[in-house]
Amino acid sequence: MTQHDAALAIAELRANVAVPFERARAMPKSVYTSAAFAQAEERHIFAQEWLCAGRADALPAPGDYLTMVIAGEPVIILRDREGVLRGMSNVCRHRMSTLLEGRGNVRSIVCPYHAWTYNLDGSLRGAPAMARNEGFCKEEVKLPAIRVEDWQGWIMVTLNPEAPPVAKRLAGVDRLVGHLPMATYREVFREEFRWDTNWKVLAENFMESYHLPVCHAGTIGGSCDLNLMECPPGEEAFNYHWIVKNDSIPLALAHPSNRVLVGDQRRITWLLAIYPALLITLTPGYFWYLSLTPDGPGSVRVLFGGGMSADWCADPEAKRHLAALKALLDDVNVEDKGCVERVWKGLCAGLSSPGALSHLERPNYDFARYIASRMP
Structure with missing residues (x-):
């Protein structure tokens, strides 16, 4: 499983689509079976494009949330207290435990490892037993934001800050x-x-x-x-x-x-x-x-x-x-x-x-x- 394998699959695919549709054939087998090509798709497609997390009416109330994984990145989508859809990292800023699982409703996001607690906007509300760390500043800690848009009732999410609306x-x-x-x-x-x-x-x-x-x-x-x-x-x-x-x-x-x-x-x-x-x-x-x-x-x-x-x-x-x-x-x-x-x-x-x-x-x-x- 190498970059060479991915390059061969990409070359096969490009040759496949270079012919007019009237002479087209199904995609090459390597495009489906190559683990290296699958990794290339994760990097160049799923980490870059808008993806769907479902329907916006699945999160009707403040604190309603769902989780997903995009190109290996754990993500939270939730409805904040003002009714706005937000996306943020689902990884604690302390020792990097994942935070929430599945779907549900929360008043705040509490890490299941050390109980660091985040508000629904991703800002850190509290962190037990951190007062003696002189370099720790609660106000500087926040879950990284991820782009979310409501398009025609669909929750659309992307890791790419440059993706067009x-x-x-x-x-x-x-x-x-x-x-x-x-x-x-x-x-x-x-x-x-x-x-x-x-x-x-x-x-x-x-x-x-x-x-x-x-x-x-x-x-x-x-x-x-x-x-x-x-x-x-x-x-x-x-x-x-x-x-x-x-x-x-x-x-x-x-x-x-x-x-x-x-x-x-x-x-x-x-x-x-x-x-x-x-x-x-x-x-x-x-x-x-x-x-x-x-x-x-x-x-x-x-x-x-x-x-x-x-x-x-x-x-x-x-x-x-x-x-x-x-x-x-x-x-x-x-x-x-x-x-x-x-x-x-x-x-x-x-x-x-x-x-x-x-x-x-x-x-x-x-x-x-x-x-x-x-x-x-």
């Missing part, structure tokens, strides 16, 4: 689906799990709907027509495609009371892949998302959440519709898990090699070009 980077998303007010949708479930595959395999699985009729034959495969699917070229920060849905899933359609959406706007499902690792299925009635964190070449940690539009949330039958949707999505996840874990096994096989892409896999080609563009 999210709204600027993702202005194209607003132009594309601004008629669906994501900021008003409400999250109703949030789960985390780990799958045995490379994070890009799972991302690519989301990006293409070519697999729906086969992989999801028992669930959603019959709700769309591949002949009605469009996969246009993506933009610099994201790719997308859409599906015109039939009436088999009422929650996927605009609520009957909605008078804003017209024509096909009322039944189009949008699939947005926001680079590097936020994957959103957005319909007039509901949304669900995956936010991915790689854990080496062959494992990915997945944040899975979803919810409904404001008008569907207000519907008396919302709970019934949502229960049916959640059960369906759980079954879809089981199917996807099988698919992406089989792909990982195939990537590790000696006789496997990448094949040609369908016109329905245009987003995968754009994703490969994005990955290549971020490598040194």
